[in-house]
Amino acid sequence: MNAPRARIQRRAVHGVLLLDKPLGLSSNDALQKAKRLFRAEKAGHTGTLDPLASGLLPLCFGAATKFSQVSLDADKRYVATLQLGETRVGGDLEGEVIERRPVSVTAADLRSACDRFTGAIEQVPPMHSALKHEGKALYEYARAGVEIEREARRVTIHAIDIVEGEHDRWTLDVRCSKGTYIRTLAEDIGRALGCGAHLAALRRTGSGALKLDQAVTLEALEGMSEAERDAQLLDADALIADCPAVRLDAENAARFLSGLRRRLELADADCVRVFGPEPKAFLGAGHIAAGELISTRLLSPIEVQGLLTERTA
CATH class of the missing domain: 3.30.2350.10 (Pseudouridine synthase)
Structure with a gap:
């Protein structure tokens, strides 16, 4: 046993x-x-x-x-490899080939096609995605052979740069808004080129900062x-590190943690990181309006104490 x-x-x-x-x-x-x-x-x-x-x-x-x-x-950044000339189920390498077409594409052709999809665009989410319909992910319907009608969603492609490639295989550097489906973008570019395409590889290289x-x-x-x-862990406030920091004395820190507004002589700000008197006493996030510090997301006293214990251990 x-x-x-x-x-x-x-x-x-x-x-x-x-x-x-x-x-x-x-x-x-x-x-x-x-x-x-x-x-x-x-x-x-x-x-x-x-x-x-x-x-x-x-x-x-x-x-x-x-x-x-x-x-x-946050905005995202990806390195995406497109295989031209093959359209596949689901838009990526995992799906079966639907159609093969000849490819005659230059870098200038690809650049022109990418320019058509730069800026605010409408995307129809793929069936092979985690979006929910009546409590089930779309990919579950897709695996069962059921097609669900999906509404187009507006996303923003900030930039598409050609990294390398030739003939039927190209690598792109894509900077985009949240909610962008790179496999859908690959299919749309292939359609614009007249030869079809699928996403052969994808690597996320950035998320916000x-x-x-x-x-x-x-x-x-x-x-x-x-x-x-x-030691590999970033601080608990790392995801809002771009927000300015506000430090409170012990009395005001305790009141802030209880959800009370605090009046401060500070300029208005949409987001601030709030700390107590100790160097690593992160209390949560807030915003400043008309001279008042208003909490938006608070840590619990146990979490605050845990941060202090971690950093002094």
Whole structure:
């Protein structure tokens, strides 16, 4: 008889991990692996990457999970490889080939096609996506052979640059708004070129101000000690690091944490990070209107104490 597996002793962990997700894992699989490595009580990711995509996946632990929406709403950046001449089910390498057509495309042709999709555009979400219809993901309907009518959504493609390529295979650098489907963009570009296309590879290189070159792999994390892993975590306020910081004395910090507005001689601001008197006493996020500091997302006293304990341990 096999001995029972030892139960993992969970612990409070707070911060943001920039993970370089590998191919073949879903975002949730990658999250669960990282959560086990950190023995974290609470964790969440900030937007899915398909198993066939790799790259930047910010993971939030503990108090940082309260700010994951910021990363969800942020602009994204991808390196996308397009295979021209083949249209596939689902728009990526995993689907069966629907049609093959001859390819005669120059860099100038591709540049012209990409320009047509730069700016604000309408995209119809693919059936092979995690969008929900009556409680079920669209990909579940797609796997059952059921087509659901989808409304077009407005997204913004900030820029498309040609990285390299020739003939029927090209790599693009795409900067876009949240909610953009790169496989749909690949199909649209292929349609504009008259030869069809599918997404052959995808790697996320940026999310807001966060960059892939700051990320760590699961393999590297597995080879680290727990202290070394913890050192990879960014502060719990990392996802709102662009917001100015406001520091309160002990009395005002306690009142802010209880949800009370505080009057300050500061200029209005849509977002501020709020700290107590201790250097790492992050309390939450707020905004300043008409001289008043108003909370928008508060940490619990236990979370604040956990941050102080972590940083002084």
